[in-house]
Structure formats: C-alpha cells, structure tokens
Amino acid sequence: MNIFFEVHRDIPREGPGNNESTRKAYQLIEKYVSQPVILDIGCGPGMQTIELAGITDGKIMAADLNEDFLKVLAERAEQQGFSKKVDLQKADMRNLPFEKEQFDVIWSEGAIYIIGFEKGLKEWKRFVKQDGIVAVTEFTWLKDNAPKEARDFWDEAYPEAGTIDSNVQVAKSLGYRLIDSFVLPESAWWKDYYTPLEERLSLLRKKYKDHEDALKVISDTQQEIDLYRNYHEYYGYVFYLFQKVD
Template sequence: MTIEDAFMRVFGDLIRQGPGTTASSLRALEIVRPLLPANGEVLDVGCGTGASTRVLARHLDRPIRASDVFQASIDIARRRADLVGLGDRVTFDVASLDEPGVAPLSAALIWCEAAAYSVGVGRALEAWRGLLVPGGIAVFSELVWLGGDRPAEAEAFWAREYPGMTDWATLRTMVIDKDFELIADFVLPVDDWWESYYLPLAARIEALGPVIADPALAEVAALTRREIAVFRAYGNSYGYITMALRKPVAG
C-alpha cells in the first residue's frame, strides 16, 4: 500500500476530511449570501466527499459545481448527494482547486473548506481571482496560529506537517495583497475539530487494531494519533479560520 492509498483508507470516506460543521458553513454562507452577484457559477473546490457541497446545494437556489482531485472522493460525494436527494443540483468533476475547469470571469462564488493548503493559499487566491466575476465572493478555511503563543511541541509538529502554516494577521495581509476585500473572518469552534472530524477519525484508527501490518497504513495511523494528541494539548494556540472575501467590483 502506498502512502496515498493509506491516507485514502483512513480518511477517504469520512464525512469530513478536515475540521468544520454544517453550522459553521451556514454561518459563512449567511454572511456572503446577500452579497452574491446575480450571475455566475457556484464552485465548491476541493470538495472531498461533499459535506460542504450538500450545504450549498440545500441553501442556495442555484446549481453547484463541485470538484476534487481524487476520483474516489468525487464518487462518494456524488453517491451521497444522490442519497439525500440533491444529485440533480450538483455537477461533479475531477479537478484541482486552482484549476477547476471553468472559464475566467464565470464564478459568482468559490467555496473551499480545509483544502486551500494543498496548493498554497497564495496560489489559490490568484487562481480564484481570475475566475470570479467582478464583485464575486470567495470563502475558504485555513489552519493558522491564533496568537503569539506557539508551544514548541506544536510548532515542531506543524513545521513538519504544514510548513506553509502562518498566523491569522499574516493571512489577512495576504488576502489584501492578492487584491481581495476582506468581508469577515472567524475561528472555527473546538467542536468543529472534535465532533465532526477527530472523533470519527479516532474511531477509524481504533478499528484498524493495535497492530497494523502494512507499513504505510501504520505510518498514517501513528501520524493521526500524534496530530490528535497535539491538538488536545495545544489546540488553543492554533485553529482553522474561515475567511469571506470579495473581488472588487472594479477589479
């Protein structure tokens, strides 16, 4: 088994592959919905298995185009949308979140929960700006340091696992530098980590058993246990924030 196969075995069919909840998605959607341009596509990029896609499809009265780089994730997202009666509201594609396969200046809303890190936030923002219509909206969530306190153990862990991790203030500056207007941002609550992500993930790891024969799977399981332990000890020093941005109308 490759490392990619092992990650898919552990994370692949979870409801969420990162922190978040329907409540937090709706909080962001309620902020931006009154500001959405009348024309333009709604894109859910890096959609994973479609948790955010289903929120958008239920609460926006327009079609959704959802995409992810993994065919297996898209297959699950499509089946789950069909299961809850939303399949006719969503078009699914296999595509990168910075190249979702739509025309420039064609998107009214680009949504991306817990996935922009995979290409880098700066690169993602540059790509999305070119896809959005003037006045178009981007919403994304990103892992950041929340203040000046960076416990050594947590900092060492994230330096290995996410070298591009920055802090909240720097991310706000990056948004402005990429020529977006910051509409709002907020920290995801602790329950968005535990209830919707870490508890199901811990149950998956536990189900694999105390001894895992496959080396790649054992490595992913050990890394996951370590990540959960670091958050349990130091989760008040970092977190996910959701940011809502607007491309200037004149831009």
C-alpha cells in the first residue's frame, strides 16, 4: 500500500476542520440560497459532506480524485440515510466535468490549496451561478512574524499561502465579494485530524522501522504536527465565504 495513503486512511478527516465550523459557515451563507445544488470539491472521506447533508434542504455533488475516499463517503452517506441527497463523482479539481453555472454553492474544505487559492477561485467561478457562493477553507498566515522554523516549512510546502487580507484582495480582484470569514478553532486541527494522525504515526514507525522512504514520510508528517503544536498562533485555517458578484 502507498505509504501516504496508509498514514492517512481511516481517519475522520483529511485536513483541519470540524462540524461546528461547517455549520457556522453554512449558517452565514444560508440566506443567499434556497434548496441549493452544492458542489463539494476535494470531499475526501466527507465529514463535511455528511454534515452539510444534514443541514441543507438542497443536494450535494461530492467530487474527489481518490476513489478510496469516495467509497468511504458512499458508505457514510448510506449509513446516515443521505444516499439520495449526496451524489458522488470522481473528478479532477483542475479539470472539472461540470456545466457552466451548474451550482448554487461551491464548497471546499482543506482542498483548494491543491490547485492554489487564486487559480481555484478563478477556475471554479464559471461553475457557480451569478450571486452564488464559494465557501472554502485555506491555510492562512495569522501573524506576520512567524518563527523561522514555521516559515521555512510552510514556505516550502505552500509558498502561495497568504494572509486574510491578501486572500480577500485576491478574491475581490476575481469578481467575488466577501460575505464573512473566520479562523477555525485550534481544536479543529486536533480532534479529527492531527490526534488520530499522530496515533497512526507511532504505529507505522514501528512497522516501517527498516524502510527509509516510509520513515521519511512519517517524520515529515510528525514535523508538520509538531510545528502546529508549537506555533499555532502564527497560522491557521480560515473559512472564507465569498459571493460571485461579477
């Protein structure tokens, strides 16, 4: 099995986030949509998809490139009685197979960084109706004097990372207006993501003690977790709620 998938499989989420934040974000956009058709891009195992399915009176198309995650989400949707409300589609966020203005809402938690914040907002815009919503979470610098260790790690991992102001400016320049934004709580990094991930790492460290490549993936993941433990006030995930205005 691919070591990256072995590190990441069977954990509730694949990035920072929690159901409270999904609900809070949805409540902030609810008045702009009714019975929305929602596209959840990079849905992963779909914790946010299931939460959305429980609160929206609309329908959700959940898209991801990874079929294993889509299978997990299909099972979760079935168990929760949401099979009719949630459709699944294997799709590449860089080349989405949807119609122009097919969706009222685009939702994407912890995934727009894969295409890049600016490129994602630009390319996905055509799939949203006029006055529709784009709701994304994005890694964001919260203070500008982050310690060198954190800066170096994230400058290499995600050089495009911006501040709240710079990200909002990018969105405005692309024809969106900011409805609201909020920083995800620290607990959203730990409970369903870093804590189960760290438990997995300690098991895999033993299993792969003689495999150099696997140990490198494990130690890089541990480094990311330790950085957040030490420097969480300097960066975070921010929920951005935008409306397509032109």
